Amino acid sequence: MASLAPRSSPARAAAAIALGVGLVAAALVLVVADSWIAAAGFVAAAIVVIGAVVAWRLLAPVAADGARAIDWNITRAVAGASADAVAVTDRGGRLICANDAYEAMFDGFPTPPGLPLDEEANAALAAAARVAWRDGIALVERVEGMDASLTATITRAGDEADMLVWRFAPTEERDLAMTARFLIGGPTGDRLGEAGIMAALMTPHGHVLAANAVLEHRALGHPGSINGRDFVDLLITDSRGLIRFEREGLEGTPLRLIQVPFLNGQDAPMLVVLLDDRDDTPAPGTSASAHVRSLVSLMPFGMALVDREGRFLQMNDAFLRAAGVEATDVPLYPGDLVVREDKTAVADAIRRFAAGATHSTDMAVRLKDHPDEPVALTIAGARGLGDAAVLLSLKNNSEETRLKREVAQATKMQAVGQLAGGVAHDFNNILTAILGHCDLMLMRHSPGDSDYDDIQQIRTNSNRAASLTRQLLAFSRQQTLRPQVLQLPDVVSEVSNLLKRLMGETVRLDVSHGRGLGAVRADPGQLEQVVVNLAVNARDAIVAANPQGGGTLSIHTRAVTPAEVREMEQDIMPAADYTALSVTDTGTGIPADILPKIFEPFFTTKETGKGTGLGLSTVYGIVKQSGGWIFADSKPGQGATFTMYLPVHTVDPATLRPAAPPKPAPKPSELWGQGTVLLVEDEDMVRAVAERALTRQGYTVWTAENGEVALELLRVSDRPDLLISDVVMPTMDGPTMVRHVRERYPDLPVLFMSGYAEEQLRRSIDLDNVAFLPKPFSVQQLAEAAREVLTRP
Template identity: 70%
Template sequence: MASLPVSSASTLSPARGAALIAGACGLGAALVILAATRSPAIAGGFLASGLLIVGGLLLFRRLFPPGRAEAAEPDWSVARTLAASSPEAVAITDRAGRLVCANDRYEALFAGFPTPPGLPIDETGVARLSAAGRTAWRDGAASIDRLLARGTSLEAKIERAGADDDLLVWRFRGAEGLDLGATVEAVIAGPTGDRLAAAGIMAALIAPDGRIRAANRVLRARAMGHEEGAVQGRDFARFLITDSHGLVRFEREGLTGAPLRVLQIPFLDGEDAPMLVVLLDEEGGASEPAIGASAAAHVRSLVSLMPFGMALVDRDGRFLQMNDAFARAAQVDVASPPLYPGDLLVKEDKGVVADAIRRFANGATHSTDLAVRLKDHPDEPVALSIAGARGLGDAAVLLSLKDNSEETRLKREVAQATKMQAVGQLAGGVAHDFNNILTAIIGHCDLMLMRHSPGDSDYDDIQQIRANSNRAASLTRQLLAFSRQQTLVPQILQLPDVISEVSTLLKRLLGETVTLTVKHGRNLGPVRADPGQLEQVVVNLAVNARDAMLAKDPRGGGTLSIQTMAVTSTDVRKMGSDILPIADYVALEIADTGGGIPPEIIGKIFEPFFTTKEVGKGTGLGLSTVYGIVKQSGGYIFADNHDQGGRDQGAVFSIYLPVHATPQPAKKGSMPALTRDKPTDLWGTGTILLVEDEDMVRAVAERALTRQGYTVLTAENGEVALDLLARNDRPDLLISDVVMPVMDGPTMVRQVRARYPDLPILFMSGYAEEHLRRSIDLDNVSFLAKPFSVQQLAEAARGALNAK
C-alpha cells in the first residue's frame, strides 16, 4: 500500500489547556476564600466563576474548532488493509486532489501510483474520468465504463467517503478483461502451466500489441534456450518462423526444428483483449500431432479451470466436454449435458452452427463469432465463438459461449424506457389535439343550451352530446397522465397515510374472497406527490391484481400485499440498476398471488390502449395512467413476477418515489392556479385580445366572450396579434394559446409585456400547467386547461381581470 503522510497535531490544544488552568485556578481560589472567611456562599461564588470561565473556553473551542493543520493524523491502517484485500484496483484522494493511498493492484494496473484522473489512459478517457469525479463530489457517487488502460478495458466507480465527505474512493476493475486476463495469466504462470509443460504443451498469453504477458516454462525453454528466459514483454512473432510449406517453427531451432501447431483461443471479445495461444509439436509435417492421454487430460483440466464458457466438440459434432461457465451460460445441467450443440439452440440456428462446426473440424483456421438463440430463451441472443482445436486428441472444435443475460436485461430495460418516452410524446400530442376538438364541441353545446330550456325537444340531445364529450375529456386526461403532462397538485406527504386513506375503498373493491395485507417499514422519509393521484395508482394496481387472481381461481380469490419500505442510496447502488439513479427512496410494493405476467407481454403492459381483457371490459389506460403519474412525480415503476414459496406465482409492481429533502422555492413566472373564489357576476366590459391558432376553438371562445359583454379582437398566431396591438389601443386582457405555429404564446407575450408591463395574461392549453412552466418564465399570468366550458372561460376571464 502507498499512503500520503499527513501532519500530526500536538497532544493538548491551547483552548483545552487554558480551560484546565482556569478551572484549577477557580477551585484553588474557592478553597482559599473558604478557609479565610468560613463562608460557603462566598467560596461557592468564586468556584462558580471558575467553572463559568471553563465553560466559556470549551464553548469557544466547540464554536471555533482548530483548522485542518491541527487535526490528528488519520489512521489509514484499516483503509489500507481493506484496499489491499480488494480484488479491484483501489485509490483514495482528498479534496485537494492528492493521492492518499492505493493498493498493490492499482500499482500493477497503472505501472505506479498516478493520481486520478491523470491516469495512463487516452485523453478522452481522462476527460470522462474527470467529469465522473466532479459528479461524485456533487452526488456522492459516479461510474464510468469503457476506459482503456494499457490494453485492458476498465470500468470505474467513484464514491465520496470520509467522516466529513472529504475523500474520493476510486475503484477500477476490468470489464471482464482485468479479472479474466489476470486469471489466465496466473494459470499459465502457475502449477497448471507447469503440468501443461510436463505434457509438452506450450502456452502463452499475448497482449493486444502482440507482446507476451505470460508463458509457461516449456515455451520459455524452446523459445529462449532455457526455462528462465525472460520472454515477458517481447514480441511473440519474433520467436517464430514459417517455411515455404507454411509450417511454423521456433526461430531459434531453425528450419530443422519440429513443426508447430498454433492454437489461438480468443476468450475475450474486442480488439483490445488478450489472446491465449497454445503451441503443440507436430510429427510428419502437417500430420496430426502426437498427443498422449496425459496431455489431453491436462488440456481438459485447463478448459475446466477457465472462468469463461468453453466446450470441446469432436469431429462428429458431439460434445466432449463443457466447463461450468459454459453450462451456466447455456443454462444446462453440466452433469447431463446435451449430445450436440444444436440441441441447445432454436430450430432456425441449428443448421448455421452445425455447418460452422463441420468447417472448423475439417481444418479451417480462423475463428468466427455467431449470434445464436437458446431454445429456452429465444428472445435473448447470445454470442457463440467457434475455432478449430486440432491437436487436442479427439477434440476438433473449441466453442466459447458468453453469458450476456445481464447485458441483455439492461439493454431491454433501456429500450423499454426509450420506447415509453416516445409513446408518451405521441400520446401527449394526440391528447392535445383532442382537447382542442372537445373544447369546440363542449363550447358549442353550452351556446346551444343557452337557447333551449329543459322542456325543449333538443335539450336532452344536447346534454347527451355534452356528457359524452366530458367522458372523452376524461380519456384525454388519462393520456396526458401517461405522457406526464397532466396537472398535479403535489404535497409533502407520508406514503403510509395515503395507503391508510385508500384501504377502506380497497376492501370494498377487492371483495370478500381477496385478502388485503398491509405492512409499513420504518424510517420512511416524506415524498412530494399528488395524494389523489397516488390513490389512483394504488386503486388501479389493486383492481388489476384482483382481476388477475379471480381469473386464476374465481372461487378461491387470493392475497393482495401492499408494503412500504425505505431504500437508501447504498441499497440502490447494490441493485446495480442502470434505470434507477442512486438516491434515497420510499418504495411501494404491490404484489398478488395471481397467474403473473406472461414474459412476452411484460414489456408492453404500460403502453396506452394495451390490454389483455376482453373487448369492452377495459380501455388499456389503467397501467399507462399509473406509469405516467409515477414518472411525473419523479419516481420509477417496475413490473416483475415473483414466486411465493414455490406455490403461488403472481405479479409484483415496485414503485420508487424519491425522498423529499427540502422544500423548493417557487419558480419565477409560475402560473397561479385558478383556485380563488369564483366570481359570481360574469358580465364584463372592456377589450380582450384572443389569440388561438385553431379556428373552431377561436370561434367558440369569441362567441362566448362576446355574450359576456366583452369586445373581442381575434388573431390566429402571435405575429398577427402583434400587428393588431400596433394598430389598436391597449386591450384590457390578453388570452392566448401556448403552442402555436409561426410564433408561440410565451414569445408573443414577452414582446407585449415590453410595451404593456402590467397587462394581465390568461394562457390556455391542452397541455398541463406543470409541463408548460418549464418554457414560461413570466410573472402575473393565469392558466386555463382545455377542454373548458363557456362558464369556465367566463370565470377565468373575470378572475384574470379582477387580479389586476
C-alpha cells in the same frame, strides 16, 4: 465533510480553568489565613462551578452550523474505489467531481457529454442525459471511442435531484480483453512461459497488445517489449510452410501457432499461442496437450476442448459456471448441455469442425437448465492440440438479454407516452370547441326548450371525454401534480372505507404495514387513485377466478433498503431507500405474453365495453411522474402482485403535518369587460369559439393563427389590453412570441391556454406574470380567466 468535533470540548476547557482558579485560591487562603476550612470552601466552590459549566454545556442546544456542505474530496475518494470512470455534473452542466479512472480514461477532466469521442457517441450521451433528468436513469450500451467500447450509465442524484452521476464501464468484451492482457503480461504469463507456452494478445490488424516474457525474449533475443509491433514481422515461413522466429532464421526451431477464439466481433482482439515443434516433441496428447490444457484452465472465459468423437476432453471453471454444471456432474457430449431442439445443430457443427473446417462459427443455443435465456456458443476447429479437435467457448448473455429487454420496454413506454400526450393535446382542442359551442347554444335556450336537454347531454359526454384525456396526460407524465410529504399508510387509510365498499361481501381485504417506513413526496390525491385502480383490477381478477365468491386482496407497505434493491437485479432502478406498496390478489395470474403490455394505454383483457384500458397506464404515469417505479409479478394460477417503489424523502418530522389546502382564488363577480384582446390560436375551431365568447362579454377581439401573424398585426396596430395565446403552435410558439411582444410592451398582461398540463409547460415558458388556462375550458371559464387577468394589480 462538516466538522464533527465533540460537543464537550469547550466544557472540559471551562472546567479545567475553574478547577485551576479554585486550587490557586485555596492555596493563597491556606498560606495567608492558615485555615484549612476556608481553603476547602474555595475548592468546593470550584467544583460547583465546574458542575454548573458542564451541565450548561451538555444541556444547552447546539446551534446549527447551517446547511451541511458536501465534501467533494471524500466523494472523490469514494468514487476512486470504483474501477469504473465516475463523474458528477450539476444542473448547469458543470463538472463537479470525477475519479482517477475518469481522468485516465479521457486524458483529463472533460465535461460530459462533451467527451473526446465521435459526434454520434456524444449525441447519444446528450440524449441519455435528457432521459436521466426526466426518468432518473438512462443507459447507453455501447459508446465507441478512445480505443475502447464503453457502457455509460447516467443516474439523477442529490437531495434535490439536481445532479447527474456518469459512470463509464468497459463492455463485457472489453473487460475480458483487458483481463487477458493483464494475465499474459503479468505473473500468469510467466508461469505459462515456464511450461514452454509463448502467448500474445493482438489487435485484429495483427499488432501486439501484450506478450509474456518468454515470447518477447525469443522474438528479440534479449529482454524487451514487442508491444505495438506487427506480429507477422517477427515470424518467417520456409518452403514447407513451417513457422519460425525471424531472428532465429531458417535454422531456428519450428513453431506451432494456435489461435484461440474467445471474443466475438470483427474488432475483438486475438489470442495466439506458440509452441516449439521440435522433432523430439512427445507424441500428440502428452506434454503438448498438457501445456494446452494448462492454458485453457487459466483462461478467465468459458472454454472447453472436444475430441474427434465429439466428447468433452476438458472444460475450465468459467465454462462450468456459464453452462450451470457442477464439476462432479460433467456431461459426456456438448449436446447434453442444451435443450432437445438444439442437440442436432450442435452435434452437426462439432462434427463439421472436427473433420477439418478452419473457420469459427457462433450459435445461439438454449441450455437445458435455463431454456428461457439463449446463450452464445462459439465453435472453432483446433490443430496441434493433441487429442483435441474442437474448441468451444461459451458466453452466458442472460443478463445482457434481460437488460436489453428492460431498456426496450422502458423506451417503448416512453414513446407511447409521447404519443398519448400528443393525442390528449389534440383531443383537448376538439373538446374545447365542442364545450364552447354548447355553452353558446345554452345561452340561447332555457330549461324546458326541446333542444336544451340534448345540448346538456352533449356537454356532459364531452366532460366525460375530458376525463379520459386527463388519464392520457397522467400516463404520459404531463399532468399537474401537487406533491406533499406524506406516509403511505396514511394514504391507504384514507381510501380504506372506499376499498371495502368496492370489494363487496365476497372479497376479503387484508391491510398490513411494515415498520420504519420513510416519508415520500407525492400528490396524495393521485396516490389514492393509484391504490383504488390497483385494488379494482385485483378485485376483477379475483371475481374472474372464482365467480361464486371468495378470495383475498392484500395491501402491504414496507421499507426497502439499497441492499434489497441490488438483490432484485432491476438494473434500471437505482439502489436507494424506498417505501414500497404491494397489492396482491388471489386470481388466476397474468399470462407471460401479456405481462409486458399491461401498462400500455388502451390495452385491456376485459370484455368489450367493460374497460377502457387506461387504469394501469394511469397508475404507471402517476408513479413515474412521482419519481418512483412500479413492477408487476405474476405466475399462472398464483395471482398477481403489483409493487410500487417511491423514493424516501428526507425531511424534518415537523413538516409531516398535512399541508393546508390552497385557498381558491375568488372568482370575478362581474364577467362583463371592455378593451381589446389579441387572440392567438392555430386551431380554427378553438379560435372561433373563443372569439365569439369574448365578443359576447364586451371585448374587441383581434385574431391571429400563429405567432408571426400576431407580431405583424401588432406592428400596424395599437397596444392591446390583453394577449391570449396558445402555447404550442407551428412556425412560432406562444412563449417565443410573447418574448418579442414584451420587448415593446413589457407590462402587457398574458393568458396562456394549452391542452398540456401547466406544470409541464412552466419549465419551458420561463416568463414572469403570465396566467394559465388549461383546455378544455368552457365559455364561463374563459370569461373568468380574462377578467381576472385584466383586473389583477
